[in-house]
Amino acid sequence: MSYRKRSPFSTVYTRRDFVKTTALAGTAAAVSSFPAPFVHAQEAVTLRIAGTGVNAFNELAERALEELGINIEYIVLTSDDVVTRAITQPTSFDMIDSEYWMLAKIVPSGNLKGMDVSRIQYYDDIVPIFTRGELPDGTQMARQGTAPIKVSYLTAEESSTFAEEPTNFMTLIPTVYNADTLGIRPDLINRPIESWAELLNPEFAGKTAILDIPSIGIMDAAMVCESLGEIQYGDKGNMTRDEIDRTMAILTQAKRDGQFRAFWKEFNESVTLMASGEVVIQSMWSPAVTAVRQQGVPCVYQPLREGYRAWASGLGIPSHLSGRQLDAAYEFINWYLSGWVGAFLNRQGYYTAVLSTARENMTENEWNFWMEGEPAAEPIVSPTGTVIEEPGAVRDGGSFWERMGAVACWNSVMDEDRYMVRKWNEFIAA
Amino acid sequence: MTALRQTAVTKAVPLLQALPLAAILIAFFVGPVLLVVAVSFFDYQTWDILIPDFILYNYEILLGSETTYRTYLNTAKLCLLAWFFTLTIGFTIAYFLAFHVRSVPLQIGLFLLCTIPFWTSNIIRTISWIPLLGREGLVNQGLMGVGIVSEPVEWLLYSEFAVILGYVHLYTLFMIVPIFNSMLRIDRAVIEAARDAGASGFQILRHILLPLSKPGMAIGTIFVVALVMGDFFTVDVLGGAKVASVGKTIVNELGYLQYPPAAANAVVLTIVTILLIVALMRIVNIRKEL
Structure with missing residues (x-):
């Protein structure tokens, strides 16, 4: 546990960094001194990005247009629809903002192009969770579920098989990731909550909710059942039929006993449920907690002793992309990792792929609050300008290390996915 | 030639x-x-959503699962309750418009009033119940303020009650219009004759109005039954996604990329709905009555 003591982000400027920065500046200068008529001769490239909207922000699109001259159009869909689109209509978008678990369904269709890592400028700086399956200090990351490292690489550029070892072709370039837990209303619960098991505590009958996206909901359910001591899983992220049956039996019984107030599929639904007091403890995503707090309603993203359920998403390129659009896609990704976007997203409570560049774009106070888990020295302001934390406040769950280091499993597509989804649907209908 | x-x-x-x-x-x-x-006879896998084949697997799973019957039963229950309330309310309103309101402009004016809710979309009308019925909603605040209850009433929202309330709100007009239309065709002389012959108000209703409004009621019933059987949105929003209905199950299956089972479910639902409507046609011959 010694790694928590030293600050992982104390960057030492190496010669390599220096060379890189100067090279960058040089490139920028070269681009801007390019003969203007050439630039004007071509129309701006448009990239349609299909995704769940977790990181679809207008500010980001405006900035991309300003700095790169690339038009970004977001196609915001539910998680299920992202997968459907990617498999059935891959030409209806130019880039995909996909979660890693979705890859298990999308990649076999062959609709995704392996991304050439030599064209990714900050490839070496990407958090090793994605490139080696490790935390930056070398500790192994949890592998239960669809851990990104299992699906990060393809065997070739045009391939529908995942590579066991890192290759030169990445499926997605990571954008954001986070460690999820339960959200609670401390003002309506009035006692400490420490375990996932509380979701099924009869004390909260009719006041809990779970999310109805099978690949994510099943993992929350598994965390609960394991913590109740009801089921010992071999691998929560890859359950056997028997484990699925027993998990769903526990959930179905709870549902019949009136434990759940509702199920939600969409980010905003979870915000409404929590802010209106319909539920006091539920599956939640980090920015939803922020959204509830912005309404002046107390809400805590409660760290639990069994650890977190993690997720990650990234940008991928569909097979049909070529020519200028393909170049623009790489350009957009390189820009994405270059810092401004990273800082913007870190301020939403997400974590981003390249931490070093993001840090350069954040204030000391912001970095310490969001990443180091230290008390805010000055008010913490959201990207839209509202104050969301007063001085002295500490981020729920603490630092990047405490949170990402305590991940127990990842959102997942299992070998028994077809069976699990059918059982999940029966649970929802039960 | x-x-x-x-x-x-x-x-x-x-x-x-x-x-x-x-x-x-x-x-x-x-x-x-x-x-x-x-x-519905295709095979499927997580990574290959449509595998052309002829297998009965989807139907075996569907018809072999207890959940299916429970879901159909629950949908039928929702349907019956929604039908009962829309019919009762729709008939009463149509009767009021057709027989109590004497002046034609007022009749048309009031009729148009009934259609006002339709100026906004179904979705908005459904969602607007949430702030009213919620645990901290207007109704509960009112009840607690007056002192009728001390704890918020839970079953107002995310319950079958809420779903049926939503249906009645959304679909009563589909009863009013055809019943009103049928009632306008009833010859007033028949009613006068009955009254002259000493029939009571209830007898007039029972022997004249009800039989002669049957076509309108049947058409309204077809609308309501078909709409409720296929609904998934109201169940989702007002039922908190936890009230079982066939439409909702199909939507879930589509969402999870399980197209063949969704197709099998849709086929069964279509057959059940058609059978219901055929049974209805046996009771009332709409074509003859029109």
């Missing part, structure tokens, strides 16, 4: 006239339905 051609042409004309509608129905109705039936 000319005579022969003449008859051929005369025969062809009605066929040609029917052609555009037939073509549209075949392209946009018969075709898709056949496709759904075909897909």
Whole structure:
């Protein structure tokens, strides 16, 4: 546990960094001194990005247009629809903002192009969770579920098989990731909550909710059942039929006993449920907690002793992309990792792929609050300008290390996915 | 020779006239339905969503699961309750409009008033119940303020009650319109004659109004039954996604990329709905009564 003591982000400027920065500046200068008529001769490239909207922000699109001259159009869909689109209509978008678990369904269709890592400028700086399956200090990351490292690489550029070892072709370039837990209303619960098991505590009958996206909901359910001591899983992220049956039996019984107030599929639904007091403890995503707090309603993203359920998403390129659009896609990704976007997203409570560049774009106070888990020295302001934390406040769950280091499993597509989804649907209908 | 051609042409004309509608129905109705039936026999895997095949697996799973019957039963229950309330309320309102309101402008004015809710979308009308019925909603605040209850009433929202309330709100007009239409066709002289012969108000209702409004009631019933059987949105929003209904199950399956089971479910739902409507036609012969 010694790694928590030293600050992982104390960057030492190496010669390599220096060379890189100067090279960058040089490139920028070269681009801007390019003969203007050439630039004007071509129309701006448009990239349609299909995704769940977790990181679809207008500010980001405006900035991309300003700095790169690339038009970004977001196609915001539910998680299920992202997968459907990617498999059935891959030409209806130019880039995909996909979660890693979705890859298990999308990649076999062959609709995704392996991304050439030599064209990714900050490839070496990407958090090793994605490139080696490790935390930056070398500790192994949890592998239960669809851990990104299992699906990060393809065997070739045009391939529908995942590579066991890192290759030169990445499926997605990571954008954001986070460690999820339960959200609670401390003002309506009035006692400490420490375990996932509380979701099924009869004390909260009719006041809990779970999310109805099978690949994510099943993992929350598994965390609960394991913590109740009801089921010992071999691998929560890859359950056997028997484990699925027993998990769903526990959930179905709870549902019949009136434990759940509702199920939600969409980010905003979870915000409404929590802010209106319909539920006091539920599956939640980090920015939803922020959204509830912005309404002046107390809400805590409660760290639990069994650890977190993690997720990650990234940008991928569909097979049909070529020519200028393909170049623009790489350009957009390189820009994405270059810092401004990273800082913007870190301020939403997400974590981003390249931490070093993001840090350069954040204030000391912001970095310490969001990443180091230290008390805010000055008010913490959201990207839209509202104050969301007063001085002295500490981020729920603490630092990047405490949170990402305590991940127990990842959102997942299992070998028994077809069976699990059918059982999940029966649970929802039960 | 000319005579022969003449008859051929005369025969062809009605066929040609029917052609555009037939073509549209075949392209946009018969075709898709056949496709759904075909897909319901397909195989599927997580990574390969449509595998052309002829297997009964989807139907075996569907018809072999207790949840299916429970879901159909629950949908039928929702349907019956929604039908009962929309019919009762729709009939009463139509009766009021047709027989109590004497002046035609007022009649039309009040009738248009009934359609006002339709100026906003179904979705908005459904969602607007949430702030009213919630645990901290207006109704609960009112009840607690007056002191009728001390704890918020839970079953107002995310319950079958809420779903049926939503249906009644959304679909009563579909009863009012056809029943009102039927009632306007009732010859007033018949009612006067009955009254002259000493019939009571209830007897007039029982022996004249009800039988003569039957076609309107039947048409309204078809609307409401078909809408409720296929609904998934109201169940989702007002039922908190936890009230079971067939439509919701199909939407879930589509969402999870399980197209063949969704198709099988849709086929079964279509058959059940058609059977219901056929049974209804047996009771009331709409074509004759119109």
